Amino acid sequence: MPFFDGKCILEIIVEKLKKSFPLISIIVCTTIDKKDDAVVKFCENKNLNYFRGDEKNVLKRFIEAGYFYKAQNIVRICADNPFLDVNFLEELLRFHNENQEADYWSYKNGKNVPVIKTHFGFFAEIVTIDALLKVASITSEPIYLEHVTNFIYENDLFESKLKILPGFLKERNDLRFTIDDFSDFEILQEVYHYYNEVNYDIEKTILFVEKNPLILKSMIENINKYSK
Numbered sequence: 668m669p670f671f672d673g674k675c676i677l678e679i680i681v682e683k684l685k686k687s688f689p690l691i692s693i694i695v696c697t698t699i700d701k702k703d704d705a706v707v708k709f710c711e712n713k714n715l716n717y718f719r720g721d722e723k724n725v726l727k728r729f730i731e732a733g734y735f736y737k738a739q740n741i742v743r744i745c746a747d748n749p750f751l752d753v754n755f756l757e758e759l760l761r762f763h764n765e766n767q768e769a770d771y772w773s774y775k776n777g778k779n780v781p782v783i784k785t786h787f788g789f790f791a792e793i794v795t796i797d798a799l800l801k802v803a804s805i806t807s808e809p810i811y812l813e814h815v816t817n818f819i820y821e822n823d824l825f826e827s828k829l830k831i832l833p834g835f836l837k838e839r840n841d842l843r844f845t846i847d848d849f850s851d852f853e854i855l856q857e858v859y860h861y862y863n864e865v866n867y868d869i870e871k872t873i874l875f876v877e878k879n880p881l882i883l884k885s886m887i888e889n890i891n892k893y894s895k
Contacts (some may be wrong), residue, residue: 668852671859676749676846677709684744687753691742696732698722724812726803733796740795743815748788749859750844752869756791759830763793766828770798771819775829777837781820786890787836788845789869792816798825835870842873843886847893854885 670676677695684693695717697706703719710717718735720728733741742760744751755774763772773792774782782790794816802811802818811818819825831837846852858876865871876882 670749670852670856671863675709677706677746678713679749680744680746680751681713681715683751683753687757692716692736692738694718694732694736694738695746696720696728698728723809726799726812726815729815730796730799730803733799738796740793741799742791742793744791745788745845747846748844749846749855750788750862750869750872751791752789752867755789759791759793762828762830768826769828770795770825771816771827773820773827773829774832776832776839779829781816781827781829782832783816785840786843786845786886786893787839788843789836794819801825835873839873841883841887841890842876843890847889850885851889854882858882 668675671679674682681693681695684691693715695706695710695715697703697710697717697719698721699719700722707717707719709715716736718728718732720731729741729743732738740763742756744756759772759774766772771792771794774790776782776785781792783792798819799815801824805824806818820827820829836842843851844855844858846855858872861875862868862872865875876886
């Protein structure tokens with residue numbers, strides 16, 4: 668579905684990545700389900716690498732995609748996050764390069780919770796293929812097969828490097844910039860128009876949300892609905 672300027676969310680994310688990280692390969696990981704033929708068609712039209720794998724076992728899909736494309740490290744970006752911030756991603760890549768002896772790299776909030784478990788939608792995470800293989804050898808619990816990295820940062824079997832969020836986000840638990848349903852889609856469409864107007868400034872966009880109580884109320888309702 669068109670989200671902004673006639674573009675779907677996947678196209679928005681891909682364009683951001685191509686513009687800011689032209690030397691890093693983009694691989695769209697989708698499923699073998701027929702309904703995802705539309706994703707494959709999009710990738711073929713845009714000349715994007717893609718991989719089709721198991722719909723339920725996302726962990727297996729990521730491992731197989733990593734092997735297929737000979738990747739040692741994966742920068743995992745969720746395609747329901749149109750507000751993915753390239754500045755945070757640049758910081759994360761630098762953080763990874765400065766702290767290479769680990770299995771997992773991302774951000775954490777003021778309560779030491781990895782941002783992948785929040786509803787921000789601004790962030791990515793980096794994980795090694797070896798760590799994913801180790802997870803697959805230890806557990807087959809459905810939650811860890813679906814949520815690819817949870818087992819890693821929940822266990823001291825792995826070394827996780829988590830960078831603290833900037834002050835304006837560190838203590839926030841009322842912001843939701845990720846999309847799970849049509850309610851999210853409609854609300855964040857409106858927010859994205861403002862985000863574009865202020866040149867993708869997250870702090871200004873958060874102030875816009877705070878001045879619109881109906882938007883903030885809807886965000887909080889869906890945070891409660893979709894909390895893991």
